[in-house]
Amino acid sequence: MKEEAVCYTCLNENCFIKKHLHLEQMKKYVLKKNTFVCKKSNPFITEGDPIQGLYFICSGKVKTIKTGINGREQIVRLTKNGDTIGFRGFGTSKRYLIGASALEDSVLCNFSNETMLEILQNIPEFTYALMLFYADELNKSENNIRKIAHMNVRERVIDLLLYIHRKFGQINDVIDIELSRKEIADFAGTTEEQAIRVLSNLKKEMLIKTVGKRIGILALPKLRSEIMEHKYFN
Numbered sequence: 440m441k442e443e444a445v446c447y448t449c450l451n452e453n454c455f456i457k458k459h460l461h462l463e464q465m466k467k468y469v470l471k472k473n474t475f476v477c478k479k480s481n482p483f484i485t486e487g488d489p490i491q492g493l494y495f496i497c498s499g500k501v502k503t504i505k506t507g508i509n510g511r512e513q514i515v516r517l518t519k520n521g522d523t524i525g526f527r528g529f530g531t532s533k534r535y536l537i538g539a540s541a542l543e544d545s546v547l548c549n550f551s552n553e554t555m556l557e558i559l560q561n562i563p564e565f566t567y568a569l570m571l572f573y574a575d576e577l578n579k580s581e582n583n584i585r586k587i588a589h590m591n592v593r594e595r596v597i598d599l600l601l602y603i604h605r606k607f608g609q610i611n612d613v614i615d616i617e618l619s620r621k622e623i624a625d626f627a628g629t630t631e632e633q634a635i636r637v638l639s640n641l642k643k644e645m646l647i648k649t650v651g652k653r654i655g656i657l658a659l660p661k662l663r664s665e666i667m668e669h670k671y672f673n
Contacts, residue, residue: 449497454495454521456495456548457521459568464562465565468550468554471554473549473551474497474547475546475547476546477545477547478544481540483547484524484535484538486504488535489533490533490552491525491551491552492549492553493525494549495521495524495548496519496520496547496548498546499519499520499546500517500518500616501518501524501542503516503518503524503537503538504537512625513625513626514622517603517616519606526572529555586598592634592637596637598666599627600614600656601666609656613648613653614654617651617653646658646661
């Protein structure tokens with residue numbers, strides 16, 4: 440399904456494309472993008488498939504996944520409006536290193552390999568910004584690996600809750616993203632049963648509440664204090 444999304448009126452100020460629309464050269468490239476709607480739960484990137492450029496989220500929420508040991512799905516990133524998808528492997532690999540699917544009905548903008556390479560070759564300001572983005576993402580990944588390696592299951596679930604609270608915010612006392620218990624487990628690197636047990640305990644301790652699949656944080660400072668030794672920073 441096609442849906443027009445005009446870059447110049449887009450409200451996603453953190454989008455890479457939006458940030459560079461002040462450059463005259465960008466005008467011809469935004470005309471080449473493909474915009475489409477991805478329905479909830481549907482994939483738009485399959486791990487191992489040939490790279491078909493970069494995706495930018497116009498609206499909605501997306502999870503990126505990677506296959507781990509024994510074919511287990513591991514959620515490696517949760518994204519929202521303005522975020523970039525498919526950058527891992529772009530320029531260095533001919534295939535996507537991750538998969539991606541919509542957590543809710545989402546509007547996505549795709550810039551083909553050819554268009555992205557033209558932008559990178561002809562607009563130094565964009566290329567420099569993308570280089571800094573890659574460096575920042577690498578730093579985050581390395582810090583996260585070190586942190587998670589020293590966390591127990593409860594701490595990993597709490598770390599996830601703080602992450603989604605920080606990333607998506609809380610509306611009407613619940614975090615503005617709906618994740619299944621399996622998705623929480625896949626992101627925290629544990630089993631669904633263990634994730635449910637931790638959430639149940641946090642609920643009994645009056646640290647969180649649940650409304651259907653959504654979770655609300657009731658005691659943010661207490662949750663932060665539990666993982667402070669792992670260098671959690673707001």
